[in-house]
Amino acid sequence: MPAAWSQRTGNAGDPFVHGEEVFAQHCAECHGDLGQGVSGVVSIAGPNLQAEHDLGHVLTAIEVGPSHMPSFARTLSVQDMRDAAGFVTHKIAVIPMEDGNLSQGGELFRMYCSACHRTAVRGGALVFDGVNAPDLTTKSRALIAGAIRWGPGPMPKFPPAVLSDQQVASIADYVKYVQHPPSPGGSPMNWYGPVAEGFVAWVVVVSMIVVAMWIERGGKG
Amino acid sequence: MSGFPARFVDSRLRLARITRRALNHIFPDHWSFMLGEVALYSFVILVETGIFLAMFYKDSTVQVIYRGSYHALDGVKMSAAYRSMLHISFDVPAGLLIRQMHHWACDIFIGAIIAHQARIFFTGAYRKPRELNWIVGVTLLLLALANGYFGYSVGGDLLSGAGMRIGYAIMLSVPVIGPWLTFITFGGTVPVTATIPRFYALHIFVVPALISLLIGAHLWMIWWQLHTNYPGPKRTDKLIVGSRLWPSYTLKSLGLFFLLFAVVAMLGGLVQIDPVWVYGPYNPVAILPGAQPDWYLGWVEGAMRLFPGVNFRIGGYLVPELFWPGFFFPVMTFAVLYCWPFIEKLISLDFRPRNVLRWPYQQPFTTALGCAVAAMMVVLEFAGGDDVVALASHARLAAFRELLRVLVFVVPVLTGIVAYLVCVWWRRRRASDDAALRAGNEAVEELTLPQ
Incomplete structure (x- = not known):
């Protein structure tokens, strides 16, 4: 168990202590001890959770198990799930995702991201590794921000020294905007x-x- | 009512006779003679929409801060050229419609030129006495490609800036003279402020003027030499069969123009082309996958993507890999196009004037060669868009590119062989048909003569 959380959370009756235990036992294997995401072996890769501020969203994910994630509805009690979700949204989620600026996000996206994902955020085919940069049209703000820090697969990591939390929030704003942009002038033919x-x-x-x-x-x- | 002004003009300028002769000018009736008209009318639309765009476009790379209706770029630093593109797209009434019509008309213009040229090629319409008009036509294609590139380059968006940079790199790759060539063309090391004003001046004055002039020469030669005819009853090298300029041909042609205008206007309103706001302002360090030139330069892009990384030195001068696919290949392509009427004379040894066209099967070698080149161009077009094709079909780009490196040779050879065999088979079938027909005619004559 990482020592960092215990120091923050203090007494034993704290729901965060219980949430931390549940997280360490059931989530850390795929999402990392600090929720930083795990990549490498694809079957246990879990995204970075450091921008997951939405309690309801996290709780649903634990219950339903989106994509490759298993459902924990039968393994965990309701209290376990609630504490784990609270631990994620309050302790794991360290990227504030505030003060994002759309046009700054566009500038940063063109600088750091568009070379693989295209300015239209619909992904692109890459010559190395046989990997295509994925389409970002279905990704949530939290997943986008998490991926920037995490660097899943062949994608590079962008630590706070390269992109500040505010800049990450801006990029997420830009991607969200371009996911369903106003499209004047007719059909964009998927850009x-x-x-x-x-x-x-x-x-x-x-x-x-x-x-x-x-x-x-x-x-x- | 109209009689007085007409008499007034005619009694002074004596135009009645020449007008009557002109209106009676004969045009052959065949759909393939209208392909060139599609190109001509696309050019008319290009000029009309271009005049509108020129009223709002700014050919300047001065850096400005955007404060316009497209809020996703609010506060972003960009060139004045790019800002004016956004202004046309979002703030000028009907600006986006006209801009998109201009771009669609360009894509269709060059497509129609190539379709027209293919018709000329496969029916042997470039043979004596029309070699000069073929040369004018190839020049028109070259000018259209150049002007398309200039127009693409002045947008100031990320895609157009990348295209300009690639054009610069190609020109720079020419051994020995590359740096001088780029200096006189681009005005320095791209990105440089001089380029957009230069390209804009060429785009709206020089090249359109040359195109207009050559279209005039093109049409004058057709008028003077008369059209070719497809083989058929009464059509010989000395006689032309068709309909008069007025009224039937004029009305047919006008109908085509209105239909084309309607289609271009519809596309301009319903299908997005070159959404510059999605690409963002040009920045030399930024790029995107799916960055292609417009389709008419896709074959050069494809050749550059497929060509292996071969660099060597001749007499101490570097010949970079980009030179072969980017410069040498297109230059050779156009050199062969220019010389083709004369090259074919060496093969066919036919030096007589030919006013009746030939069917493609009547000259199997030429047809096979044309089909092979067309097939190669199609493969190269796919190579130019290989990343988009790979993305859309979930294929692996690297493997797809390797496959294309094989296909770019295999497909043209196979296409050429198949085309040749089809021509030979067809010619033989027609020959036996003709023999049967002749035998039948003789039998009929024998039967009827005694009466």
Whole structure:
């Protein structure tokens, strides 16, 4: 058990002490002792939880078990789950996620993230490792912030010396914004860019050829 | 009512005769003769929308702070050029529609030029006496590509800045003269403030003027030499069959123009193209995957992605890997295109004027070669967008790229062989059909003559 939590939480009747015990026993294997996330062996990889401030969200995750995570509804009592969730949101979650700034987040995203994830945050194919940078459209703010600190898989870590907590919050704001951006000017074609545009252009050129054939037939059939 | 002004003009300028002759000018009736018109009308749309955009675009790289309607970029430092792009997209009434129409018209313009050129190629319309017009046509394609690149480069967004930087790198890779070439073209080491104003001046004055001039020459030559004809009844090298300029041809052609305008306007409103606000302002240290040129330069991009990392020195001068796919390959492609009518003369030894077209199967070698080159271009286009294709199909990019390195040779060879065999088979079938027809005709003559 990490000593850091005991020093913070103090007396034995504190729910955080119990939450810490549950966390250490059931969560730390995949999420790390400090909730910093574990990567490497994919089957036990768990995301960084240091931006999970939403108690209800964490509690649901423990109960339901999203994605690869198992459900703890049968293994743990309701009190265990509540304490563990409280421990996560109050003690593990050290990234405040406050004072984010959308346009600053965009600047930082273009500087640090877009080279793999694209400015449209829809992911990109990379030449190394055969790994594609994932689409971020379904990720929560907490997962985005956690991933920045954690560096899952081949993604680099961005420690506080590189990106401050406020900057992490800004990047999360930007990603959330671009997940469902206003899209003036019609269908964005999943932001695939000039490749999709070129395809559409050729569809039009071929259609114009068909139109020319139709005109030459006197507009019949 | 209209008689008086018409008489007034004609009694002074004597235009009636020449107008009558012009209106009776014959145009052959075949759909494939309209491909060039699609290109011409796309150019008309480009000029119209371009004039509108020029009223709002600023060709300046002065750094400014954005305070506009797109709040995701509020307070961000950017070039004045990029700010004006955002201004056109979000604040100018109908600005985004016109901007998107301009870009779509460009993509369609070059597509139509290539479709038109393919028709000319596969039917042998470039043969004597029309070699000069082929050269004008290839020049028009080259100018269209160049102007597309200039337009793409002046946006000031991340994608356009990356494209400009790649163009710069290609030019710099030319051994010995590279640095001078880039200096006179880009005005220094990109990113440099001189480039956007230069490209903008070329984009809106020089190249469109040249294109207009050459379109005039192109059409004048067609008018003067008359159109070619497809093989058919009464069509010989001395006689043309078709409909008159007025009214039937003019109305057909106008109909095509209105349809094209409608399609471009529809695309401009319904399908996003080049969403500059998503890319953000250009920053030399930033980049994104899925960064492609517009499709008409995708083949060069594809060649650069597939080419292996080979660098060597000739007489102490470095020949970088980028030179071969980025500069040498496109230059050679255009050199062959320019010379093709003359190269083919050496193969076919046909030096007579040809006003009747040939069907593609009648010249199997030329057709096979054209198909092989087209197939190679398609593979290279896929290579240029390989990361987007890999992302969309969940394929492994590195493996896909290795596959493309094989396909870029295998697919053209196979396509060429198949096209050749199909042509030969077709020619043989037509020959036997013709023989049967001739035999039938003779039988009919024998039957009818005694009466």
